């Protein structure tokens with residue numbers, strides 16, 4: 001029984017590590033410069049709320065995904 005628990009524990013640790021890597025990817029994507037789909041300006045798109053994006057250049061506001069503008 002002790003051996004089984006050990007294997008399950010190791011698998012759990014590995015799964016947790018891949019989850020953390022996935023989370024890091026999401027966070028990096030979230031803070032990366034996005035290109036405005038309307039005026040194509042890069043770095044002027046900001047997330048003003050969950051799923052709400054705003055372009056400081058052309059002042060367009062639109063609904064996108066929670067972590068990416070489209």
Ligand SMILES: [Zn+2]
Nearest residue numbers: 036039055058
């Ligand atoms: Zn724009």
